[in-house]
Amino acid sequence: MDHDDPKPLPPEALREAARQRLGRGLTDISERTDADTRALVAELELHQEELRIQNEVLQQARDHLETARDRYRDLFQQAPMGYLILDDEGRIREANRAATELLAPGTDVTDQPLSAFVATESQDALHLHRRALTGAGKAHVVDELNLVGDGSSPRTVRMDTVAERNKDAAEARFRCALMDITERRRAEDQLRIAAHVFEDAGEAIVVTDPAGRIQTVNQAFTRITGYTSSDAMGVKIGRLLKSGRHSQAFYEEMWEGINQRGFWEGEIWNRRKNGDVYPEWLTINRVDDNVGQPRYFVTVFSDISQLKDSHREVEYLANHDALTGLSNRNLFQDRLLQAIAQARRDGKQAALLFLDLDDFKTINDTLGHEVGDELLVEVASRLQEVVRDVDTIARLGGDEFTVILADTHTDEAASIARRLVATLARPFEVRGRSLRVTCSIGLALYPDDGEDADTLSRAADMAMYRAKADGRNRLRLYEPALHRRLMEDCSLEDALRRALVNDELRLVYQPQFDAGDPERLVGAEALLRWEHPERGAVSPGHFIPVAEKSDLITELGRRVEKILCEQVGAWRAAGLDPPPISFNVSPRDFREGEFATALFQCMTHHGIGADQLQLEFTEGTLTERSDIVHEEIRRLHRQGIHLAIDDFGTGYSSLVNLKRLPLAELKIDKSFVGGLGTDENDEAIARASLAMARALALRTVAEGVETPQQLAWLRAHGCDRVQGFLLAHPLEAEDFRAMLQGTRRAR
Known part of the structure; x- marks a missing residue:
């Protein structure tokens, strides 16, 4: 169709x-x-x-x-929060501006691993975060990640991540949101710190409202006052703590300061819960609101009871001797100035006593410092029994004491000083021992002996040394002659310093001979001599003690070593064979711990062997308890230098020291040699010394042999060597050189 x-x-x-x-x-x-x-x-x-x-x-x-x-x-780029897209390896595929600013401002962060921007301490957290996402998790949060930053302002972020898994895609992707929590963390840290400081502060902290009612307190408040938080809350602070010790005018002045300056601080007395009143250091700060009106008052205070006690203790210790409780040098100077000022104002006299214990060092060395300290405490107690309440006793150090007698006169001061001598002469009972100690006292009077503290102190000190020189255990008044002697010593010390600079010092040599054959030269002693250009010859008995009191004795020792090594080295270079030559060493030379080293250097420089020198030191050196001194002596011995005890019998020593130390020779002092053949006491001492030397296998030398009778006695009793005017006077260097050329030497 x-x-x-x-x-x-x-x-x-x-x-x-x-x-x-x-x-x-x-x-x-x-x-x-x-x-x-x-x-x-x-x-x-x-x-x-x-x-x-x-x-x-x-x-x-x-x-x-x-x-x-x-x-x-x-939205992605302008968002204030950082956003990232990561691949399954953790590399950044996309990043907005906020994320870039957090990770690395001004740079391109794409294709870089996120871990490169995370600080070391947060790497583990990032790793665990990725593991949680790659497992069964769809989303995960990291509360805190520290970024590397630029070093000056590191950032902290919170990271929320969501996993995207597309079945058709070859890899997973992750969307990350970064929140900058740096300031929040800082604020939280500050709050935690503030809370910690508030609660754990050593000072009490109280916050009150404008009416003074307590709003909060910390633990220190409870510890100091005894009031708990429940006791204090809502109560006016003044009613709770007020001590009643301060006037209304005090509080008015305090609030005037708070109103004008916004704070007040000062010392105040408050009352604890148990009723005790205590001192505190208080600070009140006013906290205003937005319109300038008081909103809170923050009060901070600390208990200063212990601090005030410590101040009193420090002040006491600064002015008192810690061992005896007597005034110390500081308070002594202040009291002496006060006594002089009062005496000058009233037209009266004041007296100053310098007191030194006799042979206290012996007790310290033999019985120990603890016994010595207890003895000093007993001495201080006895001194306080004798003097008046208005007088001041001070311990300047060691066994040195002073007594200031205010408003006195010569007879009264001398009477008190004599009672002190008598009181200290009585035996002391210390640790079950009966100890005897005497004192030497020097007395000086204001204004006769000095019109100021320094002059008066020097006068009393000189008088005290005069008492010691006169036999100890006695009182001596200051005499102008003592001052003249001090001035002479000061002048001599200055001249001796110039002598060292100007080479005015020289050595002479005292020959030593075999006692059995006095014509045989066996040694010599080097003696220091000083020829002053104006004073002429200055006796060693005068300038050596002055050097001992100053720092010159060590320098003199160094000069002796230098001259001796130069001359011995020159004699050896000229073909001569000098015998061992002795020289004296002061105990102070050993105390520095450098004597042996300096001597060895000098000997090496001049080609001197250890067998050509011998050191002599007095018995006082053996009583030194310093390990440095004994070690120096042993070092000298190890290097082959012979050591001798000089002037034996005139000082204090012990058989233990003679046995323990490596000695080679003992020298009998001329004060005992002078009476040989005529004085039974000198003969007994010399006989005992020779017997002891034989027992200890020490060679003996007798000093000051001036008569045939003395020489005969020494030969008869086994003395090894002799020296003195009978055989030879001290010789100048050239004369001793001539002796070396014509005298038989012992071999």
Whole structure:
């Protein structure tokens, strides 16, 4: 059956028909009749219109998508929070501006691992975060990640991550949100610190309202006052702690300071819960609101009871001797100035006593310092029993004491001083021992002996040394002659210093001979001599004691070593063979611990062997308890230098020291040699000394042999060597050189 040709549809109808046919498939065109073809064309036109409609819809969707994408990009980039997209290896694929600013400002962070921007201490947290996401987790949060930062302001972030797993995609992706929590963490830390400081502070902290009612307190408040938080809350602080010791004017001045300056601080007395009143250091600060009105008052205070006690103790110790409780040198000077000022004002006298215990060092060395200290305490107690309440006793150090007698006169001061001598002469009972100690006292009077503290002190000190020189256990008043002697010593000391600079010192040599064959030279003693350009020859008995009291004795010793080594070295260079030469060494030379080293250097420089020198030192050196002194002596012995005890019998020593130390020779003092053959006491001492030397295998030398009778006695009793005017006077260096050339030497 023929079909009528379909009439073409108008565009509107065609479009409507196309809309209705959208979604339906094309007609089967296996039968190709003209009618069907025309119908197919119509159908194709309709389908074409459908495609145009679909394209328009797609374009509109594309436009909407582009707009949405642009908006997303804007939101992504402009968002205040950092956003990242990571691949499954943790590398950054996308990062917004906020994330870049957090991780590495001004740089491109894409394709870099996120771990590169995380601080070392947070690497473990990041690793655990990734493990949680790569497991079954869809999302995970890290509360705190520290970033590397630029070193000056490291940042801390919170990171929320969501995992995206697309079955069609080859790898997983992760969306990360970074929240900068740096300031929040800092604020939290500050709050924690503030809370910790508040609760654990050593000072009490109280916050009150403008009316003074307590709002909060810390633990130190309870510890100091005894009031708990429940006791104090809501109570006015003044009613709770007020001691009643301060006047109304005090509190008015305090509040005036708070109102004008916003704070007040000072010392105040308050009362504890148990009623005790105590001193505290108080600070009150006013905290205002936005309009400048007081909102809170923060009060901080500390108990200063122990501090005030410590101040009193420090003040006491600064002015008192820790051992005896007497005034020390500081307080002594102050009291002496006061006594002089009072005596000057009243036109009266004041007296100053310098007191030194006799042979106290012996007790210290033999019985120990603990016994010595207890003895000093007993001495202080006895001194206090004798003097008046208005007088001042001070311990200057060691066994030196002073007594200031105010408003006195010569007879009264001398009477008190004599009672002190008598009181200290009585035995002391210390640790079951009966100890005897005496004292030497020097007395000086204001204004006769000095019109100022320094002059008066020097006068009393000189008088005390005069008492010791006169036999000890006695009182001596100051005499102007003592001052003249002091001035002479000072002048001599200055001259001796110049002598060292100007090479005014020289050595002479006292030959020593074999006692059995007095013509055989066996040694010599080097003696120091000083020829002053104006005074002439100055006796060693005068300038050596002055040097001993100053620092010159060590320098004199060095000069002796230098001159002796130079001359012995010159004699050896000239082909002479000098015998061993002795020289004297002061105990102070050993105390520095450098004597042996300096001597060995000098000997090496001049080519001197140890067998050509011998050291002599007095018995006082043996009583030195210093390990340094004994070690110096042993070092000298180890190097082969012989050691001798000089002037034996005139000092204090013990057989233990003679036995223990490596000595080679003992010299009998000339004061005992002078009576040989005529004085039984001198003979007994010399005989005992020779016997002891033989028992200890020590060589003996007798000094000051001046008569044949003395020489004969010494030979008869086994003395090894002799020296003195009978055989030879001290010789100048050139004369001794001539003796070396013509005298037989002992071999």
